[in-house]
Amino acid sequence: MSNPFLPPALPRPRLVHWVDLHMHSPVSDGFWTTETLPPAARALGIQVLALADHDEVVGVPAMIAACRPYGITVIPAVEISIFFQTVGYHMLAYGVDLGNAALLDTFNRGRAYYNTMCHAAIDELAHRGQPLDPAKSPQILGDAVKIYHLVAALIENGYAANMSQAYGLVNQAGAHYGWSLPMEEAIALVHGAGGVAVIAHPGRAEPGFTAATAAALDGMRAAGLDGIECFHPYHTATNVAFYESYAQHHGMLISCGSDTHGPGQSPRMLTAWPAADCRALLERCGLTVAGEDC
Numbered sequence: 001m002s003n004p005f006l007p008p009a010l011p012r013p014r015l016v017h018w019v020d021l022h023m024h025s026p027v028s029d030g031f032w033t034t035e036t037l038p039p040a041a042r043a044l045g046i047q048v049l050a051l052a053d054h055d056e057v058v059g060v061p062a063m064i065a066a067c068r069p070y071g072i073t074v075i076p077a078v079e080i081s082i083f084f085q086t087v088g089y090h091m092l093a094y095g096v097d098l099g100n101a102a103l104l105d106t107f108n109r110g111r112a113y114y115n116t117m118c119h120a121a122i123d124e125l126a127h128r129g130q131p132l133d134p135a136k137s138p139q140i141l142g143d144a145v146k147i148y149h150l151v152a153a154l155i156e157n158g159y160a161a162n163m164s165q166a167y168g169l170v171n172q173a174g175a176h177y178g179w180s181l182p183m184e185e186a187i188a189l190v191h192g193a194g195g196v197a198v199i200a201h202p203g204r205a206e207p208g209f210t211a212a213t214a215a216a217l218d219g220m221r222a223a224g225l226d227g228i229e230c231f232h233p234y235h236t237a238t239n240v241a242f243y244e245s246y247a248q249h250h251g252m253l254i255s256c257g258s259d260t261h262g263p264g265q266s267p268r269m270l271t272a273w274p275a276a277d278c279r280a281l282l283e284r285c286g287l288t289v290a291g292e293d294c
């Protein structure tokens with residue numbers, strides 16, 4: 001019998017009005033922590049969050065626990081590096097089982113891939129006269145070092161003035177982004193872990209990103225894609241109209257996310273998106289969305 005004096009394990013708001021379904025913590029390349037995110041979200045009236053670190057779910061349990069006293073529900077999520085027909089994209093997964101062995105094994109392999117590469121790059125940087133001081137950059141210790149940790153360390157150690165310079169040095173030292181899953185494999189993995197697969201920011205087209213065309217979306221849908229992140233700070237009004245109408249026409253889920261990487265990081269600011277805009281996705285995650293008249 002449960003203890004009547006304890007609050008329920010997962011307080012779910014009876015009716016959800018405001019959400020933000022895409023953000024990052026120091027587990028990947030973000031700065032939102034268990035201390036900063038819950039109060040900032042509550043100040044905006046956000047009731048449901050989805051921490052979606054790159055190729056990692058290990059930060060989610062602590063964020064669920066940290067948000068509980070604020071009455072904020074955290075949907076277990078992750079942003080997976082994928083490729084479809086040789087083009088790289090990001091894919092969000094929502095509602096995954098955080099203990100799913102295949103999911104954890106996959107991310108363990110990705111982590112090991114980058115850790116080996118990054119420790120070799122740390123050695124190479126030292127060899128080139130740019131030793132990184134772990135006292136200044138503790139993130140370069142241990143067995144979970146990724147490229148963005150090296151980038152931050154180069155800036156913290158004074159070898160690079162900005163991210164662009166730091167990436168150049170990291171690449172010269174032999175570390176490059178490269179680990180990603182075929183989209184079909186990633187979708188199967190997410191479905192196997194009980195989640196849904198949503199293409200992230202498909203309208204992003206700056207260097208390093210390829211916008212997803214209708215033809216690409218047709219192929220992704222055939223591969224099992226469940227939804228589209230229609231609302232994102234980098235999407236133009238034209239992007240939103242196109243992706244929303246595509247999703248509605250094909251009965252796909254719609255997501256809203258700020259993709260915020262930390263407090264005050266304009267233009268990707270923590271945002272209270274109307275839950276009604278991603279009603280089906282929230283309902284798929286077991287939440288009840290307030291009606292439009294509420």
Ligand SMILES: [Zn+2]
Binds near residue numbers: 079090200
């Ligand atoms: Zn992304």
Ligand SMILES: [Zn+2]
Binds near residue numbers: 022
């Ligand atoms: Zn992201």
